[in-house]
Amino acid sequence: MNASDGVRPPVRTLVYDLENAPYPVNPVVANMRTIHDRISLEIMRGCVQSCRFCQAGYEKRPQRFRSAEKVIQLVKETYRNTGIHEVGLTSLSSSDHPGLLKILDGLRPWAKKNRVSLSVPSLRVSEQVVELPKRIADGRVGSITLAPEVSTPLGMCCRVGEACTQLSASDSSPR
Numbered sequence: 088m089n090a091s092d093g094v095r096p097p098v099r100t101l102v103y104d105l106e107n108a109p110y111p112v113n114p115v116v117a118n119m120r121t122i123h124d125r126i127s128l129e130i131m132r133g134c135v136q137s138c139r140f141c142q143a144g145y146e147k148r149p150q151r152f153r154s155a156e157k158v159i160q161l162v163k164e165t166y167r168n169t170g171i172h173e174v175g176l177t178s179l180s181s182s183d184h185p186g187l188l189k190i191l192d193g194l195r196p197w198a199k200k201n202r203v204s205l206s207v208p209s210l211r212v213s214e215q216v217v218e219l220p221k222r223i224a225d226g227r228v229g230s231i232t233l234a235p236e237v238s239t240p241l242g243m244c245c246r247v248g249e250a251c252t253q254l255s256a257s258d259s260s261p262r
């Protein structure tokens with residue numbers, strides 16, 4: 088497409104500063120039960136794992152984070168404004184957030200006291216994942232969702248381009 092066609096080429100809009108990006112801490116609260124009735128907070132945007140089959144891994148770069156302090160502040164503020172008792176800490180691959188354990192350690196006593204459930208979906212299997220179950224087990228019903236992508240160990244991981252760690256189920260059980 089040329090500028091001479093009279094149609095401007097699309098320009099990508101990108102939020103570089105996720106830390107200070109607006110987040111709706113005062114969302115509309117439904118007066119009936121709805122699905123996905125939870126505080127959904129994006130802790131990271133983008134992923135640099137380069138899995139060959141994954142479009143988002145290439146399209147959504149660069150990788151950007153919200154700091155642990157910011158995540159904790161936004162979660163508590165949104166809870167205070169809404170009373171919603173479920174919190175989902177989302178991203179393309181949350182185990183790549185360098186402060187994930189710090190976030191969960193910071194939220195854990197508060198979640199236990201207020202009976203808030205914490206969930207961490209979309210986790211690439213990594214060393215950090217081993218520590219997660221005991222950090223979310225204190226609230227109401229917490230969950231983590233692993234996305235191993237392949238069932239065979241390292242050989243297939245290399246083929247699809249994903250960096251993964253071999254873990255057994257007993258490695259990640261709460262202690």
Ligand code: SF4
Nearest residue numbers: 134136138141144179
């Ligand atoms: S880890 Fe997940 S989000 Fe990242 S590139 Fe691989 S499949 Fe995509």
